[in-house]
Amino acid sequence: MKPTRLIIVAVGGQGNLLASRVIGEAALMADVPVRMSEIHGMAQRGGVVESSIVFGDAQSTIISDGEADVLVGFEPSETLRALNKCHPGTVVISNLAPLSPFTVTVGNGIYPELKVIQSLIRSKTAKLIAFNAESMAREAGNILSVNMVLLGALIQTGKIPLTRETVKEAIRTKTKKVFVETNLKAFELGFSTADSMA
Amino acid sequence: MHKLLTRQPGLKMLLLGNEAIARGGLEAGVAVSTTYPGTPSSEISSNFFQISQESKLYFEYSTNEKVALEVAAAAANSGVRSMCIMKHVGMNVAADALLTLAYVGVRGGLVILTADDPFMFSSQNEQDNRFYSKLAGLPMMEPSSAQEAKDMLRDAFDLSEELQLPVIFRTTTRINHSSEIVSLGELRDPKTTGDFVKDPFNYVTVPAVSRNLHAKLLEKLDKAETLSENSKYNMIAGKGSWGIICNGVSYNYVCDGIKELGIQNSTRILRVGFSHPMPRILIRTFLEECEKVLIVEEGEPYMEETVKAFAQEAGLTLSIGGKGDGCLSRLYEYDPAQVRESLGEYFGVDYAPRDGIDLSDVPEIPQRPPSLCAGCSHRATFYAVNKAAEGMDTICPTDIGCYTLGFLPPLSTGDFLICMGSSVGTSCGFSKVSDKKVISFIGDSTFFHTGIPGLVNAVFNSHNFTLVILDNGITAMTGHQPHPGVDMKAMNFEGYGQVSIEDVVKAVGVKHVSVIRPYRVKKSVDTIKEALMYKGVSVVISQEPCMLFAKALKKPRRKPFFVSDKCKGDKDCINDLACPAFYIRKNRVYIDPVLCSGCSVCAQICPEHAILPLKDKA
Numbered sequence: 001m002k003p004t005r006l007i008i009v010a011v012g013g014q015g016n017l018l019a020s021r022v023i024g025e026a027a028l029m030a031d032v033p034v035r036m037s038e039i040h041g042m043a044q045r046g047g048v049v050e051s052s053i054v055f056g057d058a059q060s061t062i063i064s065d066g067e068a069d070v071l072v073g074f075e076p077s078e079t080l081r082a083l084n085k086c087h088p089g090t091v092v093i094s095n096l097a098p099l100s101p102f103t104v105t106v107g108n109g110i111y112p113e114l115k116v117i118q119s120l121i122r123s124k125t126a127k128l129i130a131f132n133a134e135s136m137a138r139e140a141g142n143i144l145s146v147n148m149v150l151l152g153a154l155i156q157t158g159k160i161p162l163t164r165e166t167v168k169e170a171i172r173t174k175t176k177k178v179f180v181e182t183n184l185k186a187f188e189l190g191f192s193t194a195d196s197m198a
Numbered sequence: 199m200h201k202l203l204t205r206q207p208g209l210k211m212l213l214l215g216n217e218a219i220a221r222g223g224l225e226a227g228v229a230v231s232t233t234y235p236g237t238p239s240s241e242i243s244s245n246f247f248q249i250s251q252e253s254k255l256y257f258e259y260s261t262n263e264k265v266a267l268e269v270a271a272a273a274a275n276s277g278v279r280s281m282c283i284m285k286h287v288g289m290n291v292a293a294d295a296l297l298t299l300a301y302v303g304v305r306g307g308l309v310i311l312t313a314d315d316p317f318m319f320s321s322q323n324e325q326d327n328r329f330y331s332k333l334a335g336l337p338m339m340e341p342s343s344a345q346e347a348k349d350m351l352r353d354a355f356d357l358s359e360e361l362q363l364p365v366i367f368r369t370t371t372r373i374n375h376s377s378e379i380v381s382l383g384e385l386r387d388p389k390t391t392g393d394f395v396k397d398p399f400n401y402v403t404v405p406a407v408s409r410n411l412h413a414k415l416l417e418k419l420d421k422a423e424t425l426s427e428n429s430k431y432n433m434i435a436g437k438g439s440w441g442i443i444c445n446g447v448s449y450n451y452v453c454d455g456i457k458e459l460g461i462q463n464s465t466r467i468l469r470v471g472f473s474h475p476m477p478r479i480l481i482r483t484f485l486e487e488c489e490k491v492l493i494v495e496e497g498e499p500y501m502e503e504t505v506k507a508f509a510q511e512a513g514l515t516l517s518i519g520g521k522g523d524g525c526l527s528r529l530y531e532y533d534p535a536q537v538r539e540s541l542g543e544y545f546g547v548d549y550a551p552r553d554g555i556d557l558s559d560v561p562e563i564p565q566r567p568p569s570l571c572a573g574c575s576h577r578a579t580f581y582a583v584n585k586a587a588e589g590m591d592t593i594c595p596t597d598i599g600c601y602t603l604g605f606l607p608p609l610s611t612g613d614f615l616i617c618m619g620s621s622v623g624t625s626c627g628f629s630k631v632s633d634k635k636v637i638s639f640i641g642d643s644t645f646f647h648t649g650i651p652g653l654v655n656a657v658f659n660s661h662n663f664t665l666v667i668l669d670n671g672i673t674a675m676t677g678h679q680p681h682p683g684v685d686m687k688a689m690n691f692e693g694y695g696q697v698s699i700e701d702v703v704k705a706v707g708v709k710h711v712s713v714i715r716p717y718r719v720k721k722s723v724d725t726i727k728e729a730l731m732y733k734g735v736s737v738v739i740s741q742e743p744c745m746l747f748a749k750a751l752k753k754p755r756r757k758p759f760f761v762s763d764k765c766k767g768d769k770d771c772i773n774d775l776a777c778p779a780f781y782i783r784k785n786r787v788y789i790d791p792v793l794c795s796g797c798s799v800c801a802q803i804c805p806e807h808a809i810l811p812l813k814d815k816a
Contacts, residue, residue, distance in 0.1 A: 011566065012568075020377075021212070021377075024212045024377055025212055027212075027379075028210060028211075028212050028379050033379075034212075034378065034379065035376060035377070035378045036376060036377045036378070037372060037375060037376040037377075038375055038376075038377075039319055039371075039375065046566070046568055046569045046571070046778055047566055047567060047568035047569075048566050058454050059342075059343070059449075059450035059451075059453045059454055060447075060450045060451055060454050060533075060534040061372060061376035061377075061378070061447075061450070062372060062376075062533055062534065063533075063534075064533040064534050064535030064536065065533075065535065066535070066551075066552065066554045066555070067534070067535060067552070077563050077564070078566070080560065080563055081563045083555065083557060083560060084557060086555060087552050087553065087554065087555060088553055088555055100781055101564045101565065101566040102566075102569060102776065102778045102780075103564045103565050103566065103567070104564045105772060105780055105781050105782050106608070106772060106773070106776060108564065108565070109562065109563075109564030109565065110564065111564060112561050112563060116561070120559070120560055124555045124556070124557075125555070
């Protein structure tokens with residue numbers, strides 16, 4: 001199986017490690033070769049968190065600049081920051097709900113306009129699917145399920161070798177019981193949103 | 199039941215490298231495990247800690263890596279399989295024990311795991327601990343993946359018992375923190391008790407004994423070299439005349455790289471997994487069959503120097519490349535594209551990289567550096583110290599933990615840091631040669647780890663500084679591990695003692711000791727002022743539980759605060775505290791009620807008293 005490389009970027013606390021875990025467990029269920037890498041520790045204190053997931057015949061667990069086939073950004077400015085990981089054929093999925101970094105609050109830097117972020121990404125990559133995943137998570141009943149919304153959108157693109165059913169099974173069996181229902185709802189909302197934008 | 203105790207050999211699980219390593223220990227029948235927590239090794243220990251609650255495994259968080267190694271060394275010399283886990287810099291702390299333990303050896307298997315951190319994702323340096331195996335004269339193994347780490351660890355215990363030597367098991371962050379599908383092996387029932395057989399002329403390392411022991415160590419190393427020659431972990435693949443020698447994660451990048459370059463048929467790879475002693479004959483034969491060889495290893499030219507020496511011994515003159523060839527650097531971690539490019543360049547293979555994208559018109563994106571959490575008690579303490587020291591010319595040595603982040607503006611408290619415990623030792627030196635007021639900071643866990651000897655030194659040599667001990671009741675940075683000051687009973691753990699920091703400080707002979715609750719701002723500032731005025735060694739202990747940990751324990755939450763219309767926009771809250779719960783919209787300050795932990799520090803410093811607790815909506 002030809003390698004497919006996926007990068008997920010988020011702000012510490014947005015639940016990208018759980019999203020990666022669900023993807024990994026789904027790959028295990030579907031017998032898809034998978035290797036992943038993530039950064040723990042100091043980077044988690046409100047900083048940027050990045051996971052890389054490589055499917056198929058490759059041994060590396062990390063992804064070099066310009067080599068991600070799919071990029072999922074949990075926060076719009078972080079999606080833009082990770083553009084160096086993309087190539088012209090990359091499919092990008094991004095949340096549009098900003099989490100303004102504290103540097104902006106204290107006047108060190110300006111948060112780029114959402115319109116600018118989207119047009120930049122769109123002009124440089126194959127496709128951008130962008131929407132407010134936070135409001136959808138709220139609609140699903142748990143604001144912390146942004147990760148599942150974006151996971152739904154990711155699976156809809158068909159860009160990674162996992163099916164909707166397998167991922168839902170992974171959510172059912174590998175996320176906390178009390179959240180399974182809202183997680184599945186969030187996943188479906190993300191899936192259908194991406195579908196309607198296709 | 200803990201998932202790593204699953205008794206289903208052949209079952210496939212998605213495991214983090216560190217989980218796979220813990221499983222490997224269980225499959226080897228490890229009975230005693232010790233550690234001081236440190237990223238990227240921490241999850242090995244946190245899994246062992248949980249597993250020890252429901253199995254025969256003994257696990258302890260030791261006060262520091264040296265003690266951890268001593269505990270494990272004694273257990274191993276009583277015939278019990280033991281494992282000692284640390285991050286790379288922890289090995290420096292344990293080194294005193296390590297180097298003579300190599301002379302003494304072990305009876306039961308002992309594996310010492312060092313987790314190196316190339317690129318310094320969460321470390322103060324990126325030292326290459328492979329050199330410890332050379333320095334101590336100990337066998338070393340290095341896995342390339344999670345699955346291999348598990349299997350290799352099992353074999354490392356057998357190797358340790360065969361050679362009667364501790365084995366150094368060296369990983370890097372990308373082994374520890376990568377996940378993959380791992381196939382489980384059999385669990386082995388641990389032998390938890392042993393017996394120490396007296397043999398002082400082999401165990402008590404006075405010079406006459408050690409002279410014999412050093413000779414014995416060299417004999418064991420000769421045997422280790424023979425084992426390394428035949429080890430399955432030193433493996434050759436391919437038949438081409440371009441040779442690549444690699445280790446650890448670099449092996450993966452090499453495998454992917456030669457495939458992408460289409461040079462599988464021209465290359466021959468030697469992956470070194472048993473890397474001390476290096477397999478001399480195997481390498482010599484490998485070199486003889488190659489036209490030219492590139493050595494791909496992150497970190498220092500550890501293998502490169504050895505391979506070049508072997509080539510010299512054999513009179514081989516082929517080109518051997520490594521550091522400085524292509525983009526193979528001594529700096530940071532490698533990545534797949536970097537290794538591929540170096541291979542292409544060294545072997546003269548054309549490779550057209552995929553089209554990149556032009557990022558020149560992407561505007562500067564505001565940085566998002568890690569910061570102290572909203573409501574972190576360290577922020578409150580730094581604020582109070584800065585207020586108390588207003589107008590003073592200060593030097594502020596700091597230490598290793600979350601609170602190191604206090605060096606960032608606007609708190610800007612933290613001027614010097616080299617290692618765990620250095621805040622106290624360096625305070626002695628700064629205060630001796632400078633007229634500035636020295637105020638240093640150390641966390642509770644770090645104080646126990648290596649802070650106490652510095653404080654004893656300060657009292658004995660009559661130094662003059664104020665030490666602030668940031669006691670948040672847990673080892674926070676590495677993921678909330680206990681330390682000797684923690685009330686384990688309150689966390690429902692039986693069988694632990696507790697050491698009071700205040701008692702230790704007083705017993706050491708510090709004459710001016712005060713305790714503050716940093717969320718009480720004015721009182722804290724006043725108390726700190728007094729401590730700063732004291733001539734000699736004064737200690738301020740700042741006690742407030744880690745807010746994140748309290749949340750994890752589901753402690754009752756304080757009410758969040760909001761900014762009322764009384765706000766005149768002074769922004770003292772933002773400029774002096776920089777709590778991430780604040781945000782600005784249309785030039786007005788707001789507090790995010792989800793992030794706010796209700797510490798009330800901002801409310802106490804607001805000149806307009808505009809920050810008020812949020813009332814429950816009726």
